[in-house]
Amino acid sequence: MINFHFHDDRSSDGEAPLLRHCEAAVEAGVTEICVTNHAEILGPDGSWQADLEEMRARFFSVGESVREARRLFPDLGVRLGIELEYRPEWTDAFDRLTAEVPFDFVLGSVHMVDGFNVSGGSSKDLFFEGRTQESAYSEYFRALDAMVQWGGFDAVAHFDLVKRYGHRHYGPYEPAAYRHEIQPVLEKMAARGLGIEINTSGVSGPGVPYPEREILVWARQAGVPTLTIGTDSHRPDSFADGLVEGVLLARSAGWEELTLYDRRIPAATIALERAVAWAEGRNSREAP
Numbered sequence: 001m002i003n004f005h006f007h008d009d010r011s012s013d014g015e016a017p018l019l020r021h022c023e024a025a026v027e028a029g030v031t032e033i034c035v036t037n038h039a040e041i042l043g044p045d046g047s048w049q050a051d052l053e054e055m056r057a058r059f060f061s062v063g064e065s066v067r068e069a070r071r072l073f074p075d076l077g078v079r080l081g082i083e084l085e086y087r088p089e090w091t092d093a094f095d096r097l098t099a100e101v102p103f104d105f106v107l108g109s110v111h112m113v114d115g116f117n118v119s120g121g122s123s124k125d126l127f128f129e130g131r132t133q134e135s136a137y138s139e140y141f142r143a144l145d146a147m148v149q150w151g152g153f154d155a156v157a158h159f160d161l162v163k164r165y166g167h168r169h170y171g172p173y174e175p176a177a178y179r180h181e182i183q184p185v186l187e188k189m190a191a192r193g194l195g196i197e198i199n200t201s202g203v204s205g206p207g208v209p210y211p212e213r214e215i216l217v218w219a220r221q222a223g224v225p226t227l228t229i230g231t232d233s234h235r236p237d238s239f240a241d242g243l244v245e246g247v248l249l250a251r252s253a254g255w256e257e258l259t260l261y262d263r264r265i266p267a268a269t270i271a272l273e274r275a276v277a278w279a280e281g282r283n284s285r286e287a288p
Contacts, residue, residue, distance in 0.1 A: 001247075001278040002032040002258055002270060004081065004105060005157060005197060005230020006239060010062050012042035014234045018065045022073045024239035029278060032260055032270070034105045036081035036230070037062060039094060048085070052093045059101045079104035079262065083157060086110050086147035095152050098264075105228075105261040107197065108153030110143045110161065124165045133170040134177070137162055141181040148188045154264055155195035155228055158202070159211035167206040175214040182215060186222040195226030195259060195266075198250055200242025201233070209246045216253035226259035226266050229275075244279040251276055 007014035008021055018035055025033050037059075040050040062080060069078040082103055084094050098106055111119045116127035118140060128136055140162035148156065163173055175182065189196065196219050199210040216227075229246050233239045250258070250272055257269040 001028075001030045001243065001275055002034075002228070002260065003030050003230050003233075003239065003243065004032075004034040004079075004228040004261070005036050005083070005107060005199060006033070006233045007037050007083075008035055008062075008065075010058055010065075011037040011234070012040075013038065016236050018062070018069055018078075019072065020236045021233075021239055022069050022076055022078065024236040025076060026073065028240035028243075029282065030240060030243070031075070032077040032079075034079040034081040034230075034261070035062065035066065036083045036105065036107050039082055039084050039097065040090070050085075050087075050090045050093055052096055055093070055097050056100060059097070059103075063101065077260070079260075081105035081107065081261075083107040083109055084153055085112070086143070086150065087112060088146070088150075091150050091152060098152065102263060104263055105155070106153040106264060107155055107157040108147050108150075108194075109157040110140065110147055113140050113143050113162070118162050118166070119164050125169075128166060128169040133166065133173060136166060136170075137173060137178055138181055141178055141185065145181070145185045145188070148185055148192070148194065151192050151194060153194070154261060155197050155226065156189060157197055157230075158199035158232065159196060159215055161199075161210055163210070164202065164205045172206070175212045179218070183218060183222070186215075186219050186224055189219070190223035190225065193225055195228060196224050197228045197230055198246040200229065200231045200246040203242035203245050209242060209249055213249055213253050216250065216255065220254055227255050227257070228259055228261075240282075244282055247272070247275045247279040 116123040
């Protein structure tokens with residue numbers, strides 16, 4: 001089993017050093033992990049900042065922790081990743097950063113839409129107020145399209161993150177209503193060799209992972225080349241949350257394997273049925 005999206009205490013929103021997360025991985029039976037801290041940091045004025053010198057120094061330090069983790073946990077595959085928040089004014093710095101730091105895996109994500117953080121903070125509800133679901137979700141998917149056109153990453157994180165708080169305002173959404181906006185994004189991802197992740201943090205929010213099953217089906221049909229999975233956890237005690245649901249979702253959408261990245265190259269795969277066996281074993285252990 002793998003977890004290719006989690007944050008340690010080198011993310012502004014993360015807790016505990018990497019070694020604690022490695023312990024949690026071993027306890028959960030996860031054998032391949034990638035720490036994907038946010039590139040940007042929360043500044044003293046409450047704004048998010050992406051300074052190239054700060055990011056370079058911090059991620060070289062994270063890389064040292066990854067090497068230490070590999071030494072202390074020889075049976076655990078530990079990789080260095082990063083999550084890039086798409087903002088057009090940051091992309092030049094991100095391109096330089098990923099050229100200089102030897103990342104294994106780079107996620108691209110959209111949290112900011114029309115100046116609002118749709119996934120948290122004080123503006124999460126302000127974005128939805130006064131907007132219809134069609135307006136809000138369409139704006140998000142257009143921002144996702146712009147990020148994919150930039151393409152400075154390996155896989156799209158939490159594809160339909162807008163539903164995290166959108167479902168509180170509008171209820172569940174039907175992806176088919178937005179397929180005319182989603183499909184071109186998936187086709188561009190396929191053309192550029194960009195993968196997609198199942199992000200299981202949605203299990204504790206809207207109740208299902210990101211993205212919805214239909215989007216995973218469309219991604220596979222469009223030729224999106226790789227599928228990864230991650231919990232997006234920020235604490236060791238939630239390290240494996242939702243992985244069971246995510247694996248079963250991948251199977252139901254027709255995917256056959258999960259991809260492992262090394263030095264930003266799809267280097268190996270795990271047959272999904274092996275992950276399903278892990279999920280079924282975990283379910284049986286947790287059953288009363």
